[in-house]
Amino acid sequence: MTSSAQNPAPQAPAAPRPATPTPAIAVRSSPFTAGNTPEAPRSDLPGLLEALAGDLRAVGYTVDGVAGLLGEAAHSALSRDQLIPALIVTGRASGEPSTAALAAVVRLCLLAEPQRAETLDAALPGIRTEGLTELGLVERSDEDLIRAKVDLRPYGWDPTVGDDGVASGGADLWVASDLAAHQRAGVLRHDHVLGIGQASTTLVQVTARRHVARALDLGTGCGIQTFHLLHHAEHVTATDISERALAFTRFNLLLNAAELHVDPADPEARVSLRLGSLLEPVAGEEFELVVSNPPFVITPRSLGETPVDQFTYRDGGLPGDEIVSSLVRALPSVLAPGGTAQLLGNWEIEAGAAWSERPQSWADPAADVWFIQREQVGPEQYAETWLQDASENRDRQLYQDSYAAYLDDFASRNVAGIGFGMIWLRRPADGAGRVISRFEEITYPIEQPVGPHLGAAVERADWLAAHDLAAAHLLVAEDVTEERHQRPGAEHPGVILLRQGAGLRRTNLLSTELAGFVSACDGDLSVGQIVGALEALLGGYEGFDGAQFRAGLLTEVGNLVRDGFLLPA
Template identity: 50%
Template sequence: MLRPRLRPRRPLLDPRPTPSARRPTTARGRWAGEDGGVSVPGSEPGLVDGLRQDLERAAFRVEHVEDVLGGVAAAALHREETVPALRATADALVGQDAQSRDVAALTRLFVLGAGAPRQAVDLALPSLRTAGAEQLGLVVAAGNGADDEVRARVDLRPYAAVDGHGEAHWWIASDLGEMATGGALRTDHVLGVGGASTTLAQVTVRDRRRRALDLGTGCGIQALHAARHTDHVTATDISARALAFARLNAALAGAELDLREGSMLEPVAGEAFDLVVSNPPFVITPRRPDVPAYEYRDGGRAGDDLVRDLVAGVGQVLAPGGVAQLLGNWEVRRGQEWHERVGEWLDASGLDGWVVQRELLDPAQYAETWIRDGGTTPERSPDEWAVRYGAWLDDFASRDVEAVGFGIVTLRRPSDERAAGSRLRRLEEVTGTVRQPLGPAVAASLAAQDWLAAHDDDALARTRLVVAPDVTEERYLTPGDPDPRVVLLRQGGGFGRAVQLGTATAGFVGACDGELEVGQIVAALGALLGVGADAVAAEVLPTARGLVADGLLLVP
């Protein structure tokens, strides 16, 4: 189970969330053969084919990396502590098992950012070899000798995740992070797969689609997920470097992507898509020259304007029935609830809208999170830390911001014309653990909303409902009392909702086994409780609609 964190941090080997604060690192000295530049990888077909074959032959997969590292080192690496992993891979390099040696060499090189002997790299990449990896811009070698050190110029690691379409396994290239470089990130840094990226991939609906758009693709991870269930995928980014990484990752995965450079919706103006996904540069950053703006997270707008405009404007590229899903931050200003501000965005979109707030931080917490994310720490750069911290607090104070929310936005253009009052408009806070992947639950809820919109209470009364198989009932009694004081329905999957029921509603749900119509159950309860069917219907039917919308009751 994965709870999305505010920061788009990369998992070290798999999609589990990582600590919310970066640990300080010690800058490494320069080494012979290091050019100090930042690589933009190539994607020449012959070289990429050789790389793919070599990675497959070496079994450079999440599970094999963790086998080589062992449980202690793998757990430490998830905490961004590299010493145990460096020791484990050094031992494996001189071991007897050839596959472990290859996995260790690739892990040291591309995950840990440590050097590996040229001979070990050549053995791990027998088709590509060090020379081919240099041609692709993946490594730089200190020399041509067998023991000369080779270092990575990019991060390249196995990726494993489960979304609503099933399991996904790829290799994902991105820029080296500060764990490998020992320094702060460049402003044009291309981020790999972080917790936020994985959250979006798992919450996205995965039914078959004709055209999909990944807006702000970065390294291309959302586009790769979409390519598994979509006929044509367009991916855009304002960063040419990001598109170079996305091109390499698509080639490694054997996926065809239509990659376009440009800002926001400009590269796809006038087009229509059945699915739009976006992990946009949503971070709220002070617009000051002494505060760096990172392309992967900062959209160059004041406050939360970028997310607001995306929510309000994405309908321009949504086909009828099309769904847009994105992550975002929003400001909570003095005298206003979070859902009031975001609700205005939904109203401006003219679309069905569903927003789930997952996290809420005060301005100081938010500032600390994102200053550390860029590699600045009070331990390493106390003066710079203080200046940037103050800039964030001043920026929030200028707009009376008391908190910043993070969450998931789902928008849909209805396939038919509906009156404004019948549109889906739902804003809720779910901060507990959820069961991933959420995509199927989101898709089922959207379908249930359509069914409810098409069926009034009379039609509902003629329907047979069944309790979802993951739903359980909990009863809480005071010792000695024959009747429960509290009855809860608890959902095992999806959002893990818990719904408290009254006496009539609890009896109603208990009878929903598909045998009787809703109206028949209501009439029987009215007679049993001695209050009449109308009174029971007034209590039961609104709750029943909510339970259908949330997937606790199903229409067979």
């Protein structure tokens, strides 16, 4: 199954669905059950939702169906927010009886191209234009055409095998969100509900999946993370500060109720929607898994600013990187023992400081923590990215003033760069101490989805903490290759590298003794036996310190296990 149209990120993975039905668990009643929120799609009309799902399925409005209609070139252009190739292709398809219905739906829902009512009635005979209007999805334009009020696009994933080895089926869904900047004129509304974007699919891909009783989607937006959580969590709590965002999430949940295993008559049995900021809606509760794509964008604050002045989908209302720092500090308080949290974030990098200096200061010393910086940009590029994101560059004076405000804001805190990356946190199990404290930069391409590999790395770290490495027997991982480089005529290689072909695709520079150790890892000899043999082979000269040699080699071997080059036999 290919990625959905206009989605620039790689395809999202599935996670294991519980193998057998699980009993309902007691959770706090959802305070947000509104099915008719102003300026959002309605979710209180089950008959129309069922009719809409049936029509969309019948017309072939799926991820694969759209990709097949558009063809590779137009579909790829659409993923870059370029509509013209898709408009050309669907314009031609509109004249063919076999493709006219799907072309009309694509033009309306993905390309925001107004359609005639009779065209839509023919393409979607169950719900028709009248039903689309009643649901709040379309409106009549001045030219007596029907135009889209929201973006409604297919989204899905293929069957996969989860971290626990349980096979899970795929899903074919439809996701409603506000029209994006390339689909409408003007600056985005401040309570804009973001659709399927690169950040949301990145979080989907980095999340390590496992079956849990309770999960939390903090800042759900239109509900993408919740959809994935429902395939491996018995109950999901989804929060947001925006009523419109929760209304979109509720609409999407009920439109896709069958695929998400949600009872339309009792959705709260599996999903609780909470209105509120950060962790306030779940204070005093605990979850086994928390995921969050928070409003982490660093935005200049101004005197007299109110929430109405902020883009709620990206601006948390706090200065600098305080949204992310406050979450990193507070999330362990809502984690059950052994529970994990994964989120995305930005952090400021002061001039002359290491990028990891601020993130390290946020981490709870009692919690496991892993930061991976994926990108670093300067203040100018950061300002350009987010001003363009909200289409503020369409107003020249607004763009100039806002750009200057960004630079002044960063200069006031001596910020020379802004980092972006992923964050993993864990509350240790009762009686256990911190096992993981990693702050690393990985800017090259990695395998996606990387979530299973992050989960495996955590398991290896736990294994190292619980076992005597010297007594272990190790094997070289299947995806690992070795490279040796030497100058012409040289007797020995000057550089020996180990490379991973999967996961984080790390490269490790080996010393002579470490290369010799890895070559002997076939599972027969223990780590201690191999180290002893290397000591006898390479030591014995004047000044050789055997204890130091053994300790240093054991540390390097532990690092290779931690990073997945070597695995327990």
